[in-house]
Amino acid sequence: MRYYPQIEIDIEKAAEFMELTPSKLEEIIEKRNLKRNWDEYNNIYRFEGHAPHMEDGTVLIDHHGSFELVRGFPKIKRAMLLEPAVKESFSGIDIVAVEEKMNGYNVRVIEYNGKLIAFTRSGHVCPYSTERVQNLLKMDIFADHPDIVIYGEMVGPENPYVQKHVYGIDSLEFFVFDIRYKDTGQAIPVTERRELAERYGFKQARLFGEFAISEASERITEIIRELGKKGREGVVIKDPKMVLQPIKYTCSESNCNDLRQAFKFYNEAGRDYLFSRVVREGFQSYEWKESEEEFRERCLRLGESILRPMKSTIEQVESGVRISDEFRIRVRDRNIIDRFRSYLERLGLYVIFEEPEKEGDEYVINVRKMNKSTNDKTLAMLEGQLWS
Amino acid sequence: MRYYPQIEIDIEKAAEFMELTPSKLEEIIEKRNLKRNWDEYNNIYRFEGHAPHMEDGTVLIDHHGSFELVRGFPKIKRAMLLEPAVKESFSGIDIVAVEEKMNGYNVRVIEYNGKLIAFTRSGHVCPYSTERVQNLLKMDIFADHPDIVIYGEMVGPENPYVQKHVYGIDSLEFFVFDIRYKDTGQAIPVTERRELAERYGFKQARLFGEFAISEASERITEIIRELGKKGREGVVIKDPKMVLQPIKYTCSESNCNDLRQAFKFYNEAGRDYLFSRVVREGFQSYEWKESEEEFRERCLRLGESILRPMKSTIEQVESGVRISDEFRIRVRDRNIIDRFRSYLERLGLYVIFEEPEKEGDEYVINVRKMNKSTNDKTLAMLEGQLWS
Structure with missing residues (x-):
């Protein structure tokens, strides 16, 4: 068998555990669709791209030759x-x-070597989310149920991904919306799952009925x-x-808020991102049989959510300001700050961390994420370059 | 040298004429970036993709071993x-x-075997445009200037591509906007070109000054x-x-009209098409330093130009109508009708031609172009399928 420098697992055993042929697993590795985490998590691998029968972001943990699988959160399809x-x-x-x-970011939590760890949707171990879940979740559920994965939404303003103030949360909270069995990915039925989460004192996504x-x-x-x-x-x-x-x-309002956020960085805003959100508005407007006035309100909302942030970006760049995404994080363990910065840099982001400020037993850090593409494009247009 | 079944030119001679190495021309042919026209135009080839130093849609005519080049119309870059x-x-x-x-479609006209022929932007010989230019342009300019290509816009409601009623044209007219020398692609200066066009009685794109x-x-x-x-x-x-x-x-209005036209067939509307038009609105709004009221008008115009046609499409499909693009063409030579239908079918379009109606010495034909993708997607949503 070939030696893959980044991948140090026993391919035969791992393949057998996942019910793949060794050659299939080798093919996945060859295509660089199995990636390794860093530092103390370097025996944790994640599947990228589409592995057969494996949700994207599925995680494989190598316990010195015995294996554990944490399935990716299945994509939920959308009603138009x-x-x-x-x-x-x-x-x-x-x-x-x-x-x-809820509008936050999706994490999966498991117990690992006596601590909780949090995976992002892509299967990365996020140092910030991992530090936060230690404070947000108690571990006793895993003592009683070692075979589960807790899926939840990290919600609130203090995070690097999706900052929302509409939930009345000051910092960051974890809301459980799914619990599944580790190896099969089978979900626990709604009532049973909510009772389980309740019993261990977790916050949960609201059940409307x-x-x-x-x-x-x-x-x-x-x-x-x-x-x-x-x-x-x-x-x-x-x-x-x-x-x-x-x-x-x-909701249309949430859809438009997404666009408003995205079009601040119009040159990074994906074409598909724009198109899919526009199309949702068309279908909802049809289904709701809107009056002409309601329809025009929706059209105005859509148009404003695209043009207002874009115009403001051009104005700012013209006035000499370089636009950036700003967010705040909060940690108890000061070491996490550097760990998290290098994590973001490894993901290819250009970030500026301000000096940590102590608040009680925690540190608060303001971070700026630079978006070079929109700044550069806007400057180029202001200098008279042509679009294409 | 290899034999390319579709391409019957003398590669060495053709390469020499175009100042390419034979192996470069072979490479272009291998990549299927040199395509052959049909029927009596089967000695006319067009370049697709990006050939070196050759505008897209450039045409190579093979006169039994001696060659002629009709350069593609250079892409005009846009001011934001x-x-x-x-x-x-x-x-x-x-x-x-x-x-x-002007808002129509771009054609290049040359003399070929004692007749005029019209190329579309991609370098196809369009049978409809070719028939029309016989009636719209006199040939004598080519007797005096055999080395020129006339670039113009076909404008008006009676055409398969872009139907506009805003120019006060009942059928279709040809407006010259550029005259270039065939082999070099060098354009004639504006005043000289306008005088030349005037002298031969051509309609021209308006000069504002x-x-x-x-x-x-x-x-x-x-x-x-x-x-x-x-x-x-x-x-x-x-x-x-x-x-x-x-x-x-x-103009913003034209931009929004494009979107209005495109979003009738929302599922065919390109993501880039939407994005680029949206971005233009943002820059114009910034440059025009609009008041809040003007800005909201622009936002409403943008939103409506996307959602109104889309909503109307869903309503029509729900009521059992299948949406299609309808247009009318007019020919003097009845044979062109079948030729043009098979041309559109070769381009991959699904078209329904109604019976020709005689008007004076011409035939008028209504044509429907079916857009399967939007019809199918809309039906699927109405039947409760999920987006993705």
Whole structure:
């Protein structure tokens, strides 16, 4: 067998554990679709790209020749038209459970060598999230249930990824929305999972209720309108038994807020990112049978959410300011600051960390993430260069 | 040398004519970047992709071993911010000429075997455009100047590509905007070219005037505001000597009209198409220092131009109608109808031609172009499928 310098696992044993042929696993490694984590996590690997029967971001832990798998969080598909999508996706069952989809970032938490660790969606061990979950979650659930993975949303303003103030959270909280068995990826049914999370004192994504399929889309529409007014994101609609795949549905306001955030850095904003959000607005407007006035409000909201941040960026760059993303993080363990900076740099980001300030037993650090592409493009246009 | 079944030119001679090495030309052929036309035009080839020093859509005509080159129309770059772009693009000269950029489709006309033929931008010989130019242009210019290519815009409602009613044209007209020497691609200076076109009785893109660089952006902004009100597209700003590259600048209204047209078929609308038009609005809004009210009007215009056609498409598909692009063409030579249909089919379009109706000495034909992707996607959503 070939030797892969970055990958030091026993390929035969690992392949057998994952029910792959060794040559299949070798192929994944050859294509560089198995990546290794750093530092004390260097026996933790993550799958990138599409490995067969393996959700993206799936993690393989090598305990000196015995293995453990932490499956990636399955992508939840989106309803464009709520009513037909609910009927079609949940045909054969009578009731759906509706939980809030919170706007933060998705992490998976497991116990590892007597500590909690937090994986981002891509399967990286995030040093900041890992430090935070030590303070946010108690470990006793893993003593009783060593075979589970806790999936949750990290929500609040103090984080490097998605900063939201609409949840009344000052720093950062962890909200459980899913618990699954480690190796199979099988999810625990909604009621059972919520009772389990409750028993161990976890915060949870809100359950709006269980609704009969016949009334679900009407009830969810009401919920979505209310969430929209509050600037919240949307809902995930689930088979209470977690056998059928959940679907998601979101608010126009949240959609437009995403665009507003993205178009500050218009030259980094993905074409697909823009297109997919625009299309959601079209379908919701159709399904809600809006009056001409409501429709024009939606059109104005969409247009403003794109042009206002973009115009403001051009104005700032013209006035000599270089735009950047600013965020704040908070840690108890001061060593995490450098660890987290080098983590972000390894991911290819250009970040500037200000001096930590002590607040009680914690350190607060302001960070600026520079977005070179939009700054450069805007300057070039101001200097009279042509678009293309 | 290898034999390329589709390509029957003498590679050594052709390469020598184009100042390429034979192996370079072979490489272009291998990569299928040299394509052959059909029927009586099967000795006319076009370059696709990027051949070195050759504009896209450049045409090579093989006269039994002696060659002729018709260069593709050079891409005109776009000003995002008019004032700095004019200063930067035309530094070193004092005066620019400003001509109207009309909204139709770009064709190149040459004389070929005693007839006129019209190439589309990609270098295809378009049977419809070719038939039309026989009636729109007199050939005598080519007797006097056999070494020129006439570049113009086909404008008006009766065409398969871009149908516009804003020019007061009932059928289709040809407006010259450029005349170049065939082999070198060198353009004739603006005044000389306009006099030449005038002398042979051609319609021409409007010349707004020649302006000093110092006042050009202000004058052009006034012109753009007026053109916008009339639903017209914009301007091309040129070095009167045609030595420096021209630049283009367009109206927000035209930009939004493009989106309105495109989003009827939202699932075919390119992501880049949407993104680039959105970005233009942001820059123009900044440069025009709009009041809050004007800015909101622009945002509304942008939002409506995307969502209104999309919503209408969903409503139509829901009501059982399948959306399509409808256009009308008019020919004198009835044989062209079938030729043109098979041309469109060869380009991969699904078209339905209605029965020709005789009007005077011409035939009028209504054509429907079906857009399967948007119809299918909309139906799927209405049936409750998920986006992805």
